[in-house]
Amino acid sequence: MSKREPVPGYIPELKALKVRLSVFVKMRWLVVLGIIAVALFARYVFNIGFQTLPVFIICAFLLAYNLWMYLWNRRLAGEETELVIRRAQISGYIQVLLDLAVLTVLLHYTGGITNPFIFVYVIHTTAASILLTRRRAYELTTIAVGMAALLAFLEYSGIIGHVNLNGFVSDALYQQPNYVLSIIITLAVLTYTSTYITTAVAGELRQQHLKVDELRDQLMAEDKRELERFSGEVANLKEERTRFVRLLSVVAHDLQAPLVAVQSCISYVLEGYAGETNDEQKDWLQRSSRRIDGLLVLITDLLDIPRIELGQLKQEMAEIPLNEVINHSLEGLDIVAKKKNLQLTVELPAQSPVIYGSSRRLQQVITNLTNNAINYTNEGSINIKLTENADEIRVDVTDTGIGIPSKDLPRLFDEFCRGSNVEVKGSGLGLSISKRIIIAHGGKIWAESPLLEDGRGSKFIFTIPKQKLNTQISKN
Amino acid sequence: MAKILVIDDDADLSAVMKGVLDREGYIVIVAANGKEGLAQARKEKPDLILLDVMMPVMDGFLFADEFNRDMAIAKIPVVAITSYVESPLGQPVPFDVAEYVSKPIKPKDLVALAKKYIKTDAKKN
Numbered sequence: 210m211s212k213r214e215p216v217p218g219y220i221p222e223l224k225a226l227k228v229r230l231s232v233f234v235k236m237r238w239l240v241v242l243g244i245i246a247v248a249l250f251a252r253y254v255f256n257i258g259f260q261t262l263p264v265f266i267i268c269a270f271l272l273a274y275n276l277w278m279y280l281w282n283r284r285l286a287g288e289e290t291e292l293v294i295r296r297a298q299i300s301g302y303i304q305v306l307l308d309l310a311v312l313t314v315l316l317h318y319t320g321g322i323t324n325p326f327i328f329v330y331v332i333h334t335t336a337a338s339i340l341l342t343r344r345r346a347y348e349l350t351t352i353a354v355g356m357a358a359l360l361a362f363l364e365y366s367g368i369i370g371h372v373n374l375n376g377f378v379s380d381a382l383y384q385q386p387n388y389v390l391s392i393i394i395t396l397a398v399l400t401y402t403s404t405y406i407t408t409a410v411a412g413e414l415r416q417q418h419l420k421v422d423e424l425r426d427q428l429m430a431e432d433k434r435e436l437e438r439f440s441g442e443v444a445n446l447k448e449e450r451t452r453f454v455r456l457l458s459v460v461a462h463d464l465q466a467p468l469v470a471v472q473s474c475i476s477y478v479l480e481g482y483a484g485e486t487n488d489e490q491k492d493w494l495q496r497s498s499r500r501i502d503g504l505l506v507l508i509t510d511l512l513d514i515p516r517i518e519l520g521q522l523k524q525e526m527a528e529i530p531l532n533e534v535i536n537h538s539l540e541g542l543d544i545v546a547k548k549k550n551l552q553l554t555v556e557l558p559a560q561s562p563v564i565y566g567s568s569r570r571l572q573q574v575i576t577n578l579t580n581n582a583i584n585y586t587n588e589g590s591i592n593i594k595l596t597e598n599a600d601e602i603r604v605d606v607t608d609t610g611i612g613i614p615s616k617d618l619p620r621l622f623d624e625f626c627r628g629s630n631v632e633v634k635g636s637g638l639g640l641s642i643s644k645r646i647i648i649a650h651g652g653k654i655w656a657e658s659p660l661l662e663d664g665r666g667s668k669f670i671f672t673i674p675k676q677k678l679n680t681q682i683s684k685n
Numbered sequence: 686m687a688k689i690l691v692i693d694d695d696a697d698l699s700a701v702m703k704g705v706l707d708r709e710g711y712i713v714i715v716a717a718n719g720k721e722g723l724a725q726a727r728k729e730k731p732d733l734i735l736l737d738v739m740m741p742v743m744d745g746f747l748f749a750d751e752f753n754r755d756m757a758i759a760k761i762p763v764v765a766i767t768s769y770v771e772s773p774l775g776q777p778v779p780f781d782v783a784e785y786v787s788k789p790i791k792p793k794d795l796v797a798l799a800k801k802y803i804k805t806d807a808k809k810n
Contacts, residue, residue: 465788469695469698470701472789473701473702474697474701476791476792477704480792480793482704482705482792483704
């Protein structure tokens with residue numbers, strides 16, 4: 210049993226109440242049809258003698274008042290405030306009260322206490338029990354029984370006339386005290402029992418509703434706390450990451466500065482500013498210089514990874530003509546290729562495709578792929594080809610080099626991964642950086658090898674979609 | 686004689702630059718930070734300034750900022766000699782200089798750079 214009254218402003222309850230009110234309006238339309246049908250049937254099929262006109266007048270009144278209720282419900286539908294729930298409750302009370310009055314008047318014109326439809330009061334009190342609080346339900350049940358008793362008494366005592374259902378019951382039945390009393394008592398037992406059962410069930414449901422609501426609130430609060438904690442952690446991580454990149458920048462600078470100084474000192478000597486050097490001395494200095502170059506490249510590459518990850522590319526993005534980007538990337542590489550007797554060919558479309566991207570970073574990718582191709586090719590040629598279709602551009606860098614063993618292909622783009630058949634060259638970060646750059650452009654990069662039957666030849670391909678990829682870029 | 690002001694906190698680097706440019710017949714003045722560099726620029730009115738970016742006391746950005754506001758010296762070409770790692774997020778910071786050159790700079794490139802900005806001496810050499 211519910212010990213708690215419905216909470217004003219309790220939204221699920223209010224919604225339920227409004228739904229129930231509209232159900233009652235719908236039922237009332239059907240009830241009007243039912244009354245008319247029953248009246249006509251009783252009058253003309255069973256030939257029960259009574260006046261149908263008052264019945265139709267009452268039906269007309271019922272229709273008019275139900276239309277008013279229908280409109281009233283529609284007006285309440287849009288709002289969900291405390292005031293509305295009160296109004297809905299009042300409206301429910303008035304509706305039941307009116308229904309009881311209409312039923313009583315209808316009964317009066319159709320045989321009063323002798324009409325078996327007198328037990329329809331049970332439906333009204335059940336409706337009240339569903340719609341309203343327990344107290345109101347009992348109030349209305351008492352009113353219902355009172356109305357029935359009053360009707361019976363008034364007719365019995367002759368204060369108002371009695372309309373007899375001629376041909377259905379004897380015209381003296383309404384004046385038999387035993388009959389009248391037993392009908393009223395039966396009616397009272399039925400209505401109070403039904404009210405008791407219905408309010409108990411409705412109260413239980415209301416309790417459940419409240420519990421569900423409470424649980425939902427709790428869950429939502431927990432979810433919110435969880436979300437707050439989580440977003441706080443994400444913010445911390447981001448901050449941590451930014452701090453790490455800053456730290457890395459400082460460390461890289463401090464590592465790089467002495468190397469730059471050493472490199473400069475070596476070139477000072479190598480280029481003869483500190484006096485003549487013989488060939489052997491030059492050779493040793495050049496070896497030192499090359500190793501320092503390698504270190505400088507490693508430092509730059511190491512810094513590239515967090516910078517790309519932090520979304521630096523976003524700031525560099527612009528509309529870029531790819532033919533130009535490729536030509537810039539290959540500057541100087543043709544000389545390197547020529548030194549190794551390799552043929553370097555470039556195939557570009559007549560009209561340069563334009564994409565949204567970072568010119569500097571894409572140059573870095575193409576230079577990296579071409580450099581690798583030159584490094585791992587001892588004879589033959591390297592071809593760089595740019596093609597486009599409606600959706601994307603595609604760059605193929607093909608070589609006739611030593612090829613890549615198939616077991617190395619899956620981890621080729623991982624940090625510090627080198628083919629198992631090659632000597633150590635470069636920082637080991639080039640392809641991993643290239644992959645990050647292409648992904649930041651929303652594209653794909655992969656390798657195919659071998660191309661020839663003897664295991665030689667490899668091809669590196671990347672594609673970049675043509676449309677602006679703001680969403681994808683911001684994810685990186 | 687054309688004057689070149691080298692602003693760099695790395696004494697070895699400045700020594701190398703001074704050595705190379707001395708040999709080419711330039712007068713080289715060395716400053717260890719932006720503040721010193723600014724003083725020297727105002728005093729010596731050099732023909733070219735080679736500027737490091739990350740320096741203690743006053744870095745290259747602050748130097749360029751103050752330098753560009755001083756009309757007496759603002760017309761002197763400034764070349765920033767910097768490395769990729771020095772810009773905090775790898776971004777070329779909007780930095781009002783004639784040119785960026787990346788470190789380490791080779792002696793012959795340094796000479797070419799000087800000749801590019803100091804035309805009169807290029808003819809003499």
